Amino acid sequence: NAGVTQTPKFQVLKTGQSMTLQCAQDMNHEYMSWYRQDPGMGLRLIHYSVGAGITDQGEVPNGYNVSRSTTEDFPLRLLSAAPSQTSVYFCASSYSAPRGSEAFFGQGTRLTVV
Amino acid sequence: KNQVEQSPQSLIILEGKNCTLQCNYTVSPFSNLRWYKQDTGRGPVSLTIMTFSENTKSNGRYTATLDADTKQSSLHITASQLSDSASYICVVSAPSGGSYIPTFGRGTSLIVHP
Numbered sequence: 001n002a003g004v005t006q007t008p009k010f011q012v013l014k015t016g017q018s019m020t021l022q023c024a025q026d027m028n029h030e031y032m033s034w035y036r037q038d039p040g041m042g043l044r045l046i047h048y049s050v051g052a053g054i055t056d057q058g059e060v061p062n063g064y065n066v067s068r069s070t071t072e073d074f075p076l077r078l079l080s081a082a083p084s085q086t087s088v089y090f091c092a093s094s095y096s097a098p099r100g101s102e103a104f105f106g107q108g109t110r111l112t113v114v
Numbered sequence: 115k116n117q118v119e120q121s122p123q124s125l126i127i128l129e130g131k132n133c134t135l136q137c138n139y140t141v142s143p144f145s146n147l148r149w150y151k152q153d154t155g156r157g158p159v160s161l162t163i164m165t166f167s168e169n170t171k172s173n174g175r176y177t178a179t180l181d182a183d184t185k186q187s188s189l190h191i192t193a194s195q196l197s198d199s200a201s202y203i204c205v206v207s208a209p210s211g212g213s214y215i216p217t218f219g220r221g222t223s224l225i226v227h228p
Contacts (some may be wrong), residue, residue, distance in 0.1 A: 042203070042219050045217070090158075
């Protein structure tokens, strides 16, 4: 049982480049979300989706886009990478919205923007 | 603004000893509170969930308490093991626009020495 799979695990980008972080889950979860984790700070919600075709912004959405064409996949796009986007990114999924539903996290993508 | 404050920031204990981690929150309205364990280089994993009506919940050597009146929670670890070395994150969820938005604390870094 793979759970939540994120790719790549590590990535270095130059300022201004774009890229997509991939996230896939095989648990048939409706709710998926993306977080960033910076040193000394809690995880911060970037975008989330309550089901295929439905996405919404979280706490820090600027500079990121998402789409949810299938239940399984929830990619995160960096439009024009900036050094401030250097962070560790986590994708999570849960059966429903966080109320009473455990979130399962991927192993993270460590992104460095130079 | 909803906030979750954890203390201490870091803690070093000897193997076999007990410890207690604290979480204070201002999230309102309150839906539930979870404690997660995050090993270095990995995504968080849920330990316990507390709802408004629950005061205590145990998961093996982990016991979480909740005082919804004072908006405080604690995570007690009994007979610590080397594998308990990790970051422990308190997460409080609140309803928002038909979904539920989690607010993450910054975590307590626990190191267990032999």
